[in-house]
Amino acid sequence: NAGVTQTPKFRILKIGQSMTLQCAQDMNHNYMYWYRQDPGMGLKLIYYSVGAGITDKGEVPNGYNVSRSTTEDFPLRLELAAPSQTSVYFCASRRRGVDEQYFGPGTRLTVT
Amino acid sequence: AQSVSQHNHHVILSEAASLELGCNYSYGGTVNLFWYVQYPGQHLQLLLKYFSGDPLVKGIKGFEAEFIKSKFSFNLRKPSVQWSDTAEYFCAVNHGTSGTYKYIFGTGTRLKVLA
Numbered sequence: 001n002a003g004v005t006q007t008p009k010f011r012i013l014k015i016g017q018s019m020t021l022q023c024a025q026d027m028n029h030n031y032m033y034w035y036r037q038d039p040g041m042g043l044k045l046i047y048y049s050v051g052a053g054i055t056d057k058g059e060v061p062n063g064y065n066v067s068r069s070t071t072e073d074f075p076l077r078l079e080l081a082a083p084s085q086t087s088v089y090f091c092a093s094r095r096r097g098v099d100e101q102y103f104g105p106g107t108r109l110t111v112t
Numbered sequence: 113a114q115s116v117s118q119h120n121h122h123v124i125l126s127e128a129a130s131l132e133l134g135c136n137y138s139y140g141g142t143v144n145l146f147w148y149v150q151y152p153g154q155h156l157q158l159l160l161k162y163f164s165g166d167p168l169v170k171g172i173k174g175f176e177a178e179f180i181k182s183k184f185s186f187n188l189r190k191p192s193v194q195w196s197d198t199a200e201y202f203c204a205v206n207h208g209t210s211g212t213y214k215y216i217f218g219t220g221t222r223l224k225v226l227a
Contacts, residue, residue: 042219050213103156
């Protein structure tokens with residue numbers, strides 16, 4: 001299994017541009033998550049999904065959108081990039097029930 | 113609001129020193145507790161987890177953690193650290209007997225081990 005994969009690894013955006021961060025998992029996990037990690041702030045949940053077609057907001061959803069058309073994929077969309085969205089973004093997945101999350105390698109995004 | 117506190121933001125130790133990283137959470141019900149580690153340039157990996165049973169749990173690479181319900185704590189320990197333990201450590205909580213969707217992470221503790 002490849003586990004959780006994320007693309008791209010790095011990206012620089014100009015203010016106002018849009019982009020989609022890709023996340024895929026091949027473990028048939030129901031739950032998927034998007035976090036952002038800022039220095040000294042830990043991980044903040046942006047959006048999560050409990051299955052295909054079902055998504056919900058986390059702590060910091062403003063400026064982002066998600067979709068979950070398949071079990072495997074959970075892309076995160078930034079519509080109008082702002083400097084405040086400069087961060088490292090992690091995707092994670094887990095099985096149904098009580099279990100740990102499996103994380104992807106992250107995407108480092110800079111908005112200038 | 114539920115929260116997870118990691119009071120040590122930066123820790124510097126020499127090799128062979130003992131380690132204890134604090135983690136406190138604010139939730140009175142059933143909790144599931146995790147410690148994750150992030151080595152430089154890598155993604156988060158699970159170190160250990162507690163769901164129920166023996167409050168002293170052992171994880172990978174010689175780490176252990178003790179769940180003390182009365183203190184709302186889940187401190188991470190290692191008797192003798194190595195240079196390769198240099199990393200950032202995150203405590204996380206998920207509550208409920210069947211698990212809820214959301215996890216709450218602490219702000220992390222950055223550990224540097226001097227050779």
